[in-house]
Amino acid sequence: MKKFLFALLIVGLCFLGWYLFLKPYDYLASFKVKTYPGVVNQSIKTWSNAIGNSKILESKGINNIIQEIDFKDIRYRYDWDIQPITDTTSSVKVYVTDLNNSFKNRLQILFLDTFFEKDVKNRLVHFNDNLKDHLANFKVVVIGQEKLKSSYVVYLPVETTQLKKAKGMMGVYPYLDNLMASSGIESNGFPFLEITYWNQKSDSIHYNFCYPIIKKDNLPTDNDVKYKEFEGGNMIKAIYNGNYITSDRAWYILLEYATKEKIEVVSKPIEIFYSNPNFGGEALEWKAEVFLPLK
Structure with missing residues (x-):
């Protein structure tokens, strides 16, 4: 039993070390959209251009985009991954990192509903609403x-x-x-x-x-x-x-x-x-x- 608890403790400490120091992102959001990856790609860039204090750092073809949002003491990096699921549906994953408060956010997310989480969710809801409006305006x-x-x-x-x-x-x-x-x-x-x-x-x-x-x-x-x-x-x-x-x-x-x-x-x-x-x-x-x- 002691060996089992010791092994469990080691695994827990390893996970905590990875989570706090090695994990390449602070927060992951994922959702599905009823359109093609290329349409999502261009919609992200249009949205980034429209919201201000945002820029596209890198576009790795149609499926991957790196975006940075910089406002007051906020500096977020969004790594977008867009993959087709069916002929007309795509999966969108957004790996978000707070470049100024990464360690603090990772620690607080374990115990609290943080401003960081709420802010990211609100921004992505705003993007998704914009995307839905856009999809309704062309065929x-x-x-x-x-x-x-x-x-x-x-x-x-x-x-x-x-x-x-x-x-x-x-x-x-x-x-x-x-x-x-x-x-x-x-x-x-x-x-x-x-x-x-x-x-x-x-x-x-x-x-x-x-x-x-x-x-x-x-x-x-x-x-x-x-x-x-x-x-x-x-x-x-x-x-x-x-x-x-x-x-x-x-x-x-x-x-x-x-x-x-x-x-x-x-x-x-x-x-x-x-x-x-x-x-x-x-x-x-x-x-x-x-x-x-x-x-």
């Missing part, structure tokens, strides 16, 4: 494989981030619109965005904002605009309804679809816009077709 339906026809286009290249994609479009849209109207260039379809570079860790993107036009001689020359043949080709397609600021959610949903169906794709999305945001209206009625090229 993506995957159509499957389709061939996108080629077209001759006038375009402007833009380098920005996913978060500022729509802002870049808003600057280019009227410029090309005015050029075409003043130069007699004939439109031959809806404007579209062609991603030429996408860094999924930093969210940096390069894209061409394109207008399909009727090809003819003596097209106006401009220091900024360019002309080319857009080749089109075999794609997987989705329909996106919602504000174009977050149309990149469809990119991730198409990537998940491609993985599930074992389709090799190139991570250079194409978005065709059928609505003009300058005319306003209900965002859920805005429509875009979103494509990923097949390899």
